[in-house]
Amino acid sequence: MMEIIIHRGTKEIGGSCVELIINKKRLLIDIGLPLDYDSWSEEEKGDYENKMSSIIQKADAIFLSHYHQDHTGLLNLVPERTPIYLSDPTIRAIIIPEMFFGDVFKGFNFIPIYHRKAITEIEGVRIIPYRVDHSAFGAMAFLIEDLKSNKTILYTGDIRLHGLSKTSYLSLKQNVDYMLLEGTNIGRESNEIIKSEQQVFENFVNIFNSYPSHLNYVWASSLNIDRINLLYDACEETNKILAVDFFTMNILKSMYKHHNVPYGSSCRYIRCFYPNYLTSYIKRIQHRDHLINCVHWCKVSKTEIKENASKYVVMIRPSMIEDIKYIDAGNANYITSIWKEYERDEKYKSFFEYINNKGYNKFYNHTSGHAFVEGLKELNQYLNPNVIIPIHTQEANQYKDIFPNSNILQLSDGKRTLL
Incomplete structure (x- = not known):
């Protein structure tokens, strides 16, 4: 049985945190801070960190797609024993700034992951990381497979098709049951x-x-x-x-x-x-x-x-x-x-x-680290998932218009859903 809770990300860009509950195992994908976090009051910050801490403490494993703060900003809440799976560049991009600007570097149970090398340590689950094109070097997408039900879900993370590794998406698994697809640039492209x-x-x-x-x-x-x-x-x-x-x-x-x-x-x-x-x-x-x-x-x-x-x-x-x-x-x-x-x-x-x-x-002289709408269409056409779940977007309601021939499952933050 596979269940999903998007704790944050169904209606905003950043602050991403997805929980998958598979055969009683709790997996978290990304544990980010909201983009406007610095403008919050101390009380708001405390309440949010307490809420997220209770979620993070229960996780059997955490997977980080890349090193941007809107995907990793809650690392300080992770217990030292919890395995954290992330790419080698992501590890280095976290450690070096901490060496410069951190007070005391907390020990983490970092486990490096590699393109298309399956992670099989979690009973009943197989996770395959895929290198993707993004402005964060070493960014990964994740294919999660429930080995009992044979259901598959692809988490694209932050992805684009116009960078130096623009064809990397061709290695992603096609025809999955569900695809969590970012939509950062939907509704934002006029200035690009x-x-x-x-x-x-x-x-x-x-x-x-x-x-x-x-x-x-x-x-x-x-x-x-x-x-x-x-x-x-x-x-x-x-x-x-x-x-x-x-x-x-x-x-x-x-x-x-x-x-x-x-x-x-x-x-x-x-x-x-x-x-x-x-x-x-x-x-x-x-x-x-x-x-x-x-x-x-x-x-x-x-x-x-x-x-x-x-x-x-x-x-x-x-x-x-x-x-x-x-x-x-x-x-x-x-x-x-x-x-x-x-x-x-x-x-x-x-x-x-x-x-x-x-x-x-x-x-x-800058271009986005996220796919434009034409890139999202190309990605969806190639991968052909059975269902698209919007994430990392302010415009989830536009997915039906952008992908008229696809099944769209629009979720709400914090809602537990059986897949």
């Missing part, structure tokens, strides 16, 4: 101009070539490995050098032995710099000097960037405002390569005032 990571790459190349005497600042996530790969390739194409801070370099270093990332002495077009705020912060904390000394072969000073600005593409965050002021480039491009909504955050106001006052050219 850039439709693929390939277009993002071409835009970088065009900008760098169009302004040969300019320094290029790019605000991109240190955990968006595909975007960093694109930036590196664009630098190689245009004979520029990509400068990343030592937090980003630690992320790359942690992954390069097993994954395709730009790290190592053979990568001629990348350098590591040390932003004032982060360097001072790490030096104040005991036993973390190794994070600063992560590289010796590719250090670059901010003075070198200042004196040879046109050679460099610098990955930045708003917290690097003092470093940007020190470099004080006369001619520069500022490129947002991250979700545009972050630009509206009040805490970044002084950063954007500086960029505007300097008169830097501003560009937006």
Whole structure:
């Protein structure tokens, strides 16, 4: 017997948490925080964490599709004994930020998973992870099989068909009984101009070539490995050098032995710099000097960037405002390569005032980490599930119009349903 409870995600993007009860085993897929969690009152946060803690404590196993906070933000509530299944890049993307910014790293029972390698430790259940295309490197979908009833359910997680691994969905199992299908971009596509990571790459190349005497600042996530790969390739194409801070370099270093990332002495077009705020912060904390000394072969000073600005593409965050002021480039491009909504955050106001006052050219060069509607249609047509269950969407009521020939089972948060 297979039952499902979507604790959160039937009517919103983020905060995903799905519980499957199969042969008396309780499995949780993703344990995320809502996107607006930071705006909640302390009382609201406490009530929610208490509610979710009681659910998480009962889980026999937890499966994490990727490392974004709206899917992993409740990790601190997981008992140390509970097995947590997640990909190797997801483990590293959780551990490295914790090493930098965590107070005390809690021990977790992390169990690495691999593409199409079945997980059979849970009696009566088989789970097969599949690598999928998403802005989180190492993201996974999960096929869950009830071995007694032979029912199958596919959890897509966050998925797209326009990134660097856009054909990865072809490995997913077809004709499953149920597919939990994300719909982040349903109703949100009107502002999306850039439709693929390939277009993002071409835009970088065009900008760098169009302004040969300019320094290029790019605000991109240190955990968006595909975007960093694109930036590196664009630098190689245009004979520029990509400068990343030592937090980003630690992320790359942690992954390069097993994954395709730009790290190592053979990568001629990348350098590591040390932003004032982060360097001072790490030096104040005991036993973390190794994070600063992560590289010796590719250090670059901010003075070198200042004196040879046109050679460099610098990955930045708003917290690097003092470093940007020190470099004080006369001619520069500022490129947002991250979700545009972050630009509206009040805490970044002084950063954007500086960029505007300097008169830097501003560009937006980003594409979604989630499938567009045409991608969802292509995915559904290929996989041909018997039933689609909407999740990770604000527009579940539109699924019937988008997939007119499919059976749609629209659930509600917290409702226990027999499948």
